[in-house]
Amino acid sequence: LASSFGKCPTLSDAAGAGTRSHDWWPCQLRLDVLRQFSPEQNPLGGSFDYTTAFATLDYHALKRDIKALLTQSQPWWPADFGNYGGLFIRAAWHSAGTYRAVDGRGGGGMGQQRFAPLNSWPDNANLDKARRLLWPIKQKYGKSISWADLILLAGNTALEEMGFPVLGFGAGRPDTWQSDESVFWGAETTFVPEGNDIRYNGSTDFAARASHLEEPLAATHMGLIYVNPQGPNGNGDPITSALDIREAFGRMGMNDSETVALIAGGHAFGKTHGASSTALGPPPEAGSLEQQDLGWANSFGTGNADDTITSGLEVIWSKTPTAWSNDYLNSLFGNTWTLTKSPAGALQFEAFNSTVDYPDPFNKTFRHATMLVSDLALREDPIYGAIAQSWVHNFPALTNAFAAAWFKLLHRDMGPISRYLGPDVPKQRFIWQDPLPTVTYSPITAADETALKAQILNAPGVTVSNLVSVAWGSASTFRGGDKRGGANGARIALQPQASWAVNNPKQLQIVLSAVCLAPFPSPSVRRLSATVETNRWIQLNTIKTNFNKKPNNGGKQVSLADLIVLGGNVAIEKAAAAAGYNNVSVPFTVGRVDATQDNTDIASFENLNPQGDGFRNFRNSSGWSLARTEELLVDKAQQLTLTAPEMTVLVGGMRAINANFDGSSNGILTHSPGKLTNDFFTNLLDISTVWTPDSTGELFTGKDRQSHATRWTATRADLVFGSHAELRAIAEVYAEAGGQDQMVADFVAAWAKVMDLDRFDVK
Ligand code: HEB
Structure with a gap:
């Protein structure tokens, strides 16, 4: 796990070389995060539409090619056990596993594993090989499959091919062409294992520090996807390793049973690599030109196959590393474990009691069962232990749990279900997808809009200012990182958003009552609304019912979500008119729906509560x-x-x-x-x-x-x-x-953009 930053070999005086503003004034506010992913840096051009390109893909042929590739061992990087499945699963997991629920950044959605820093993180060692193995397939299918999708689909297809019943796969992740500079990966200046204390504010109390991990981080160390496999700071202790795992996976949005399922499921396949303590060459980003973006050159033996060094650990978890089985858990609970060292000197556990029958990937000799310190956490931690043990003799339960957790892992940052593409998208819906009801009614017309807008403006107690503030509050929860939030669903009327300080619950109550009631301000309903928050649904349902009941409306309904946005729009039009711009019309995209409290995971939505x-x-x-x-x-x-x-x-x-x-x-x-x-x-x-x-x-x-x-x-x-x-x-x-x-024109355009950020259903 040696760290190595790229060093500049010679002084340069071209192509952006020299001491830059940021070197002189490191605290300068950075605006470059607002200038990323522009059409100028996209070789596919600004008008490229991945959804259209994906529609031309022969998806089944692509999957057949991936399956064939799994067992086509290449001399330059021979496949363990004759199957690249383990490697591709790890690549997919490491791509998706950078996701943090707290700020919605990271994750596999942008294919960032191709770029620095992720391409060169010590934890991603030898995943450059996985991508290079996939290149002929990427090349063959071109623009119709993105790298972001392909990396995840390869892992998913590997699982399928090795006998695991995956739930399905949703494609639809357009590629990016530069490293995403907006993600805070931590303040450390070295990779593991040194220099990891900044995110814990200096604490090395492994029993107590986990929950103090700096937000929004989820990983316990700079340069790792999640936790140190040898325990916190390599302490070899499964108990404190469990605490790290719980915190890290929790921040990925995974609960205890999802966490156990993911690790027990993932480590049912493949092996780890630590043939020797020989130091590896630099990672791709620090590599020389002739390395061609490959890193971690290994001078030990043949440099690959049996001599591979990746993590420095040398573990085979299961007797069937290329087939789905419960042997990981059988081994974990069926053996007696002794702390020992890999040939590279890394701490791991070995079962000397075991009947020596764990397969070796190449020379067919056999070994003792082995486990990582972090694997033993699934046995030693009381909560993980109970879950894992319950699955030892209940393989179907493990299978179901891993299938659901794996699907969530890969799709957690996809946002609304309308973004999922391809024939493998499962019918099943999950609470973490922030589900919205399907529209079953006709949308309101332009004439309705005008009428509703007038009613909103005339509603008692409502001002231009608070209409704008509430509409902004509704739409501005959107996060480009994981496509969660936004005005669709009107979750600002639900918990937890209705109680957030930033949404000023008192003001929100006034506006929502008025907006809800605007079309039909019946005194009885208004009385009701003035009381408690829980009545909001009564108001909303009253409005919906009333709207439906309205004679000759052709089955039209208006959602609270649309009314909130309309309210902001009409307020802006009024504010523009007051400034002398009488003909301003704020674009409005009709068709939002209202979510229910049942379909809103309160704890998970709390992550959208803005720090500022x-x-x-x-x-x-x-x-x-x-x-x-x-x-x-x-x-x-x-x-x-x-x-x-x-x-x-x-x-x-x-x-x-x-x-x-x-x-x-x-x-x-x-x-x-x-x-x-x-x-x-x-x-x-x-x-x-x-x-x-x-x-x-x-x-x-x-x-x-x-x-x-x-x-x-x-x-x-x-x-x-x-x-x-x-x-x-x-x-x-x-x-x-x-x-x-210019201000009026630009403000209206930017406002409409924010209101529609989550409208993947119409984009
Ligand atoms: Fe894992 C591998 C760690 C989780 C899947 N892993 C591995 C390794 C390590 C680890 C160290 C080795 C690398 C080399 O090659 O050397 N993991 C780990 C940790 C954790 C984990 C610490 C947390 C606790 N995994 C996981 C998950 C998954 C996985 C969740 C999925 C789901 N892995 C995996 C695989 C593998 C691994 C498949 C194998 C690879 C190959 O074979 O190559």
């Missing part, structure tokens, strides 16, 4: 994030797949509209709040205001340079648009001549 929402000037002061407020703003913008100009115009517009989550006047740099003006930008860039921070550095007062009279207050999420040179440059565009016109 600079767009509504919110920062979770008791939250976990160590980031500066302006970094949280950029982070949120990145989740929303916004560009820097889109982020800028949205903040400026929402300040003008007075849409702070708590109604505060921070950053409301206008004397006419509620109008869609460019006042935020003109006033922010006005030299006659002097800003001073308070003691927290979070809040600033803007005073008149001459009279010293207080003019404004603002947060870091406001002032950053004047202080950061590149954001200031954008702010100037909206503050200069012509800026007001």
Whole structure:
């Protein structure tokens, strides 16, 4: 597991060489995360549509080719036991296993295993070989199958071919062409095993530290997908290893039985590789040109096959490493384990009691049963132990549990089911897919929209500001990383979102009651709505029923989700009109549906509760994030797949509209709040205001340079648009001549984009 960063061999004076801004000012707010995945860096061009390309794929032929490849052992990288199945399963697991539920980043959805840093993480050693083995197939099928899909499909097909009944497979992961710089992988500057204490704030108390792992991280070490196979910091202890596993897999969104199923299922196949302690060559990213993006050159023996060194561990778990069986659990519970060392010197367990019959991959000699320290965790931990033991004599239960957990692992970051492609998509739906009901009614018409919008505006107690704030709250939970959240489903009316501070539950209640009731404000229903939160569904159902009952409406229904977005749109149109733009029409995509509380996993949705929402000037002061407020703003913008100009115009517009989550006047740099003006930008860039921070550095007062009279207050999420040179440059565009016109147009376009981020059903 030796770490090695690439070193620059010579000094250079071309192609971006030299000391860069970031070297001089490392704390500079990074906007590059908002400029990723642009058409300019995509060789398939901006108009390439993967769904269309995938439709031309002969999916069954592709799977046949993968199956054939499994047993076509190549001399340059011979297959263990004559089957690449184990290697491909590991590649798929390592691709998907970087997912973290906390921020929805990582995971296999973008095929990031091809790029740094993941391509060169010590834990991904020799997975470059897996991708190179797959290349002829990728080459053959071209654009119709992405690398992101192929890496996962190869693992899934390997399982199938080795006799495991997979639930199915959903394709639909378009490729990316650069490394995703938005993922926080940790602050360490070395890979395992040294330097892992930053994410634990220095703690080496393995019994206590697991839950203190820095958020949003899930892996216990820099450079590992999840945990150290030799126990925390290589301590050889299965009990504390279990604590690490529970925390790490928990943050991947897996519970105890899913975790046991995944490990027991995965380690039923293949082997680990630690033939010798010979040091490996550099990983692909640090490799020389002639290595051609292959890494970890092995000078021991033949450098492959029996002499392979990957993790440095040398373990064979099962007597049937190329066929699905319960032998992993049989061995785990049927043997007596002794801590020992692999030929490479890594800590592992060996069953000296066992009747020496574990197959060797090449020379057909046999060995003792062996296990990783992290495997013994499944036996030694009381909770894992009980689950695992219950499956020793219940193979069907293990099979079902592994099938479900594996399917979840591969599809956890896919978002709505409408994104799944291909003939293997199972009919079954799962709670982690955040299910939405299927539309069974006719959508409302443009005329209905107009009528509903008027009713919403006239609803008592509702303002332009709170309509915009609530619509933003509904849509802005979207995360580009795992495609969760968004306005569809109207989950802002459900738990946990209805209780989040950022959603200002009081204000939310007013708006939702009004929006719900707008079409049919019957006094009895309004009374009901004014009371408790649990009545919300009564209101909503009343509206639906009333809408259905409405004579001659042709079976039309409107969803709360659509009404919330319509409410934001009509508020923006009113704010634009108030600023002199009478003909603004905010694009509206009808057809959202309402989710139910039953289909909303409260604990899992809590991960969407933002640490910061600079767009509504919110920062979770008791939250976990160590980031500066302006970094949280950029982070949120990145989740929303916004560009820097889109982020800028949205903040400026929402300040003008007075849409702070708590109604505060921070950053409301206008004397006419509620109008869609460019006042935020003109006033922010006005030299006659002097800003001073308070003691927290979070809040600033803007005073008149001459009279010293207080003019404004603002947060870091406001002032950053004047202080950061590149954001200031954008702010100037909206503050200069012509800026007001551009502001209105750009704000409306960016707003509509955010409202529709989750509409994969119509894209
Ligand atoms: Fe695993 C392999 C660790 C989980 C699947 N793994 C392996 C290895 C290690 C591990 C160290 C070796 C590598 C080499 O080659 O050397 N894992 C581990 C850990 C964990 C795991 C620590 C947590 C606890 N796995 C897992 C899962 C899965 C898996 C979950 C799925 C599902 N693995 C696997 C496989 C393999 C491995 C299949 C084999 C590969 C081959 O054969 O090549």
